[in-house]
Every structure is written in structure tokens, then in C-alpha cells.
Amino acid sequence: MFLYTVRRILIMLPTLLVISFATFMIIRLPQGDYLTNEITELQAQGESGAIAKAEFLRHEFGLDRPTAVQYAMWLGVWPGPQGLSGLLQGNLGWSFEFNRPVTAVVGGQIGLSLALNLAVVLFTWIVAFPIGVYSATRQYSLGDYGFTFLGYVGLATPNFLLALVMLFLFNRWFGLSIGGLMDPRYMDAALSYGKAVSIAEHMIIPVFIIGTSGTAAMIRRLRANLLDELQKQYVTTARAKGLPSLRLLIKYPVRMALNPFVADIGHMLPHIISGSVIVSSVLSLPTVGPVLLHALQSQDQYLAGSLLMFLAVLTVIGTLISDLLLAVLDPRIRLRAGAAR
């Protein structure tokens, strides 16, 4: 198990490296950069003092160097004006637009993003599991049809449209806005019990919106897997031996159908994170989504790059966790991985 974990983490590193490179190249695709644009604008207004400052910043953050050097500096493997200081050293770079370090701009949002995505994953598990098991064991019952129909609707409704419609309905029915992630009075307050409760309350609807399509997909998958298992002979044998049906169900077929379920969480994660980005923009939640959108539009390259990287790392680590869980759950996987070496 230990070897498997090490191996799995070693595979993760080159993946992250490639992703970081691709991310940076994409960010650098548009013509020019934030500071060049600003300098042009300042020149038009004839403000020489501000120009000098922008020029200084341009040099300070290596925007006057080739893209490859910029990438290496951002990653932290090439010395910039302040020595090695990049992602590897835990420095996310400088946001030109906000004139503050990226960490200061999105510090709070990163925590909330993590909390939101974690909550969605938990929601997906907690809701999909019992419904999936129910649908499979009571195949073609009224409940099964109901959930299947809901599943289709959930799958087909894009989550940002769902967010819009919910926004509308909540406004119409209850006269309240569901945007934001906490009561305005906690906005700048330190984390307290009251604030945590407020955040949790405001999170229910976004989590529901983001989680719906993933949950629907999971239910369908679990139902199909479990149906396959239930037809196998060992189930008949166990039944014939007189095992209580609930104990039988949980001990054998559910255990078997659980593997794809756990593996799916890893595949679902990019989807969930995508969803959280766009839903956050619609509901103006203080997560990294809206900041990323804005940074991309204004070519604030280190802010955008570091946020994209954060989302990618989140996905890769999530996949890692689901793989490790899978290995814990299923000895065949870790043994095969060990034998292949």
C-alpha cells in the first residue's frame, strides 16, 4: 500500500508540471500584458510618474523577459529580481490590477472555494448513494421511475441555468436573494461560530445547484453497477442460504458496486470545479470563480495563472485521494499495481 501511494504521488508530479506549463502558455497567448496595456494608457494621459512605476513593476516581475523565463520565474526555478520566489516557494505572484500579492487578493476566496467543493463532493456522495441503492433494489418501482426522471432533468439542466432559475424562484416566492456566501454583517469579520453558521446556511443552495448533475450521473451509474451485481449467482446462493436480505445487500453486492462509485468521484471532480466556477459567477459567491473570470479578461497574468493552477491542483489531488481510497477498498488494485512494478 505504501509503495502504491508513493508510486501514485510520483506519477502526479509530471502531470502537475505539464499542467503548469500549459496553463502559463495559455495565459500568455493574448497579445501584450497587463502592464504594457497600462503603460500605453498612461502614455496617452501623459503621466510620467505612474509610467515609471509601471516600468519598474514590469522589470520587477520579469514581464520584459522571454515567456519561458517568465514561466520559470513564476514556477520558482529561475531566479527573479528577488531570487527564487515562485509557486514552489509558495509565492503565487503579484496581481497588477489590485496592486497586491495574489495571496492577499484571493486568500479568503481560496478557503471558501475549498469548502464549497468539498461540500459538493460530500453532497453528491450522501445523496447519490442511498438513492442509487434504492433505485437498483426496487427496479421499475414508482420511486425508481421518479428518480430516473429527476436524474435526466438534473443531467440536462446546465447548472448555471439552474442557478438563474433558482435565483428567480427564490426571489419570486420568498422575496430574498440567494447570492453571496454569508450574511453581509460577517463580510469582514473574523471567523466565528456565527459566521461559520451563516456560511453553511448560504452554502446549501449553491451546493445543491452545483451538485445536481453530478449526483444524477452517480445515481445512474451506481444503479447500473448494482443491477449487474444483483444478477450474479453469488447473490442467489447467499439468498438460498437464508442470509437476511439487508445484510446480504450491504455485505456483498453494494461492496462490489462501490468501486466504480469511488473511482467516479475522481472523474467527477473536474466537472464539479467547473460548475462551481460558473455558478459562483452567477450567484456572486466569494470563491475564486468570479476573480478568475475577471483576471482572464484583464490579462492579470499571475492572478489568472495561479488561480487556474490552484483549480488544477485541487482536481489532481482529488483524483489522487479517490485513487488511494479505491486502493484501500479494493485489494486487487493495489496488488496488481505492486506486481506490475
Add this chain to the structure above:
Amino acid sequence: MSGEGLGGGTLTGAGAGAGAGAGDPPLSHWVSRDPFNPAEAERMSPAQERFYQASQWQMMWWKFRRHRVALAAAALLGLFYASILISEFLAPYALTTRDPSHIYAPPQRVHFVQDGRLIGPFVYGEHYHLDIVRLQRIYTPDKTKIERIRFFCHGDPYLFWGLVPADRHLFCPARGGTLYLLGTDRLGRDMLSRILYGTRISLTVGLVGIAISFFLGILLGGISGYYGGWIDTVIQRLIEMMRSFPELPLWMALSAALPITWSPILVYFGITLILGMLDWPGLARAVRSKLLALREEDFCTAARLMGAKPSRIIARHLLPSFTSHIIASATLSIPSMILGETALSFLGLGLRPPITSWGVLLNEAQNINVVALYPWLMTPVIPVFLVVLAFNFLGDGLRDAADPYE
């Protein structure tokens, strides 16, 4: 098998007696004099014969036909796609027609009867006044003004397909009247007409995108599956990496990278290219796994032993066996492209006006004010929902039908 087969079975063993010569002693039991055909048991009824001789595609169609929901979905999509051929004719107004006196007008209801008298489809004219306290435009139907809807009428002039000038519409407002069945937007443009025009863009984005992704997926998946070895490993790693990246932020970053100076048409192609370029991994993976499985099948070995060249094996034996699967999975990934375009345009990173798509229309329904005051601006949600749902049902039906021999 069937009843007639059993009849042949009872005669077995008695055949020798039927052809017995004069010298043999007569048999103690009755023997039929009818000629005996041992193949009788295998003879099939015409219906069975039709079934066994049907081509693969014929059987797929039979199987697909049984999936009622998928059939309905296909019909609905057919209607949608047919409508994009004649969008200009179907829309009561032209794309750019603005009505400054009807800004944010709510949808008008179609009536048939006035005071117990059947008039035919008509709408009431609207009385407009500005609520000066709340600064809100208020439109009230004026029951005295009856505006009958005209059919096959001359209305706003347009260029059919951007080429042929015409002004014929399926239906248009009464002369001097208005007909805003889904209300108007902030410039007084008819929502229904804009949705109809938007259909053209939104539905073709998916098709162009899927064509690109289809090509890349089959090419790379085919190479990966057929050659194996290190090429396979490299492509598999690439696919894994692309799949582990959240797609929406990636789309956002790429479409933000499209130059501002591009014309809307170029941006349209840029967006479809982005959607297609990032969608192929799923398809490539499907192609590869199917190829790997089929390569080991008996009919493939047989072809190889008969001396068929790899190109013939791929083209004649492998390709036909998995095209159906690939079409099914492509159908399932079209909606994600349509949604991708809608999401990007909604965020303002995708298509830009004057190009009109459902996402561009929804872009205006982004904030709580619109949602609360002018909910009809959210109507483009409905076609998006219908099309995506229909594609999902159709894809499921196709996937079930793809393996007709099961």
C-alpha cells in the same frame, strides 16, 4: 424453435421403412410415405428469415425504433434543425429590428375570442405609461385595440441566408400593431425572433465542434489502439492529463485568449475550435478501448489468417463494427458543446453580438434585477433545456441500439 420444427422431429428413425424394398417384412408400426427432409427443423418462417438476413444498420433501426422516448427526441431535434434552415421566415421580426417604444415589453398573450365572438388569433394592443415613482415601464393590454395576427405576410425585409432579399414571414403583427410573444429586451427587440435566430448559431456550434472532435478522437484513438506500445502510452498520458483539468476554466482561459480584434465570425470559429479541441479525449478513449477489444475477436483473426492487410482489416472489419458506438458517444457529447458555448457566451467570453446565440441572449439575464423584473429574458433557457435533454435521450437510445446482436 417453432412448432413446425417439432413435426419433423417425430419422424426420425422411421425413414428407413419408407424406402423399404418388396422383400423386407412389413414394419409393425405406421410409416409416413411423405418424403423426409432433415433440414425441415432448421427452416425459418419468412419473419425470422428477414430478421436473420437484416443488415446491422437495419437491426439497429429496429432496436432504436422500440425506444419511444429516443424517437420523440430525434423528431424534436429534427424540428429544431429544420427550423435553422428557415429561421428568417419563421421569425416574425428581423434580427436587428428595434422598437424604441416597446422597451422591456412583457410577452403578449394570444387570444381567440372577444366577448363570445370568435375572431381568430389576435393580441391586444398595449398601452404604455412610465411609473414615475418606481421608474418602471408599465404596459397594460388595451381591450379595445384588437390586432389580428397575419399569416404568410409581408413584414420586415431580410436577406434569406444572407443572400436573397425577401420579406415573407410565417406570421407577423397586424399593420401598425405589435406581436411580442416572448416580450422584448432592453432595446425593444423581439425575444422570440432572436431566439429563433440564435438557434442557428447555438445548434451549429455543437455540430462543427463534434466534427473536429470526431476527427481528432478517431485519429488519435485509432493510432493509440492499433499500434499500442509507447505511442499508446504517450497518448494515454495526454488524455489523462487533459481529463484531469477542469474544462470550464480551461475554455475560459482559451477563449479569453482569442484576439479582441477578430470579427465575430472568426470568434465563432475560434470557439468551436476550442470546444472541439478539448472534447476529443473522451472519444479517443472510446475508440481505443473498442479497437483493443475488437482486435482480439475471432472474425478479425480469421481475416488476418486469410491474409488481409491491416488497412483492409481496419476499414472492412473493425470500422463498421464500432461506428455505431462512436456515433452514439458523439451524440452524447454534442450537448456538452452546446452547453459550453452557452456558458462561455453567458459569461461574456464566448460569442459577441451581433452574432446571436442562446448564450449571448442569456448574457443579458445575468443579474437579479433582470430576473426579478423582466423574467421573460430568461426564456432562452427553455430551448437550451429541451435540446440538451433531447440529445441525451437520443444518445441513450442510440447507445442501446448500437449493439443490436445482444
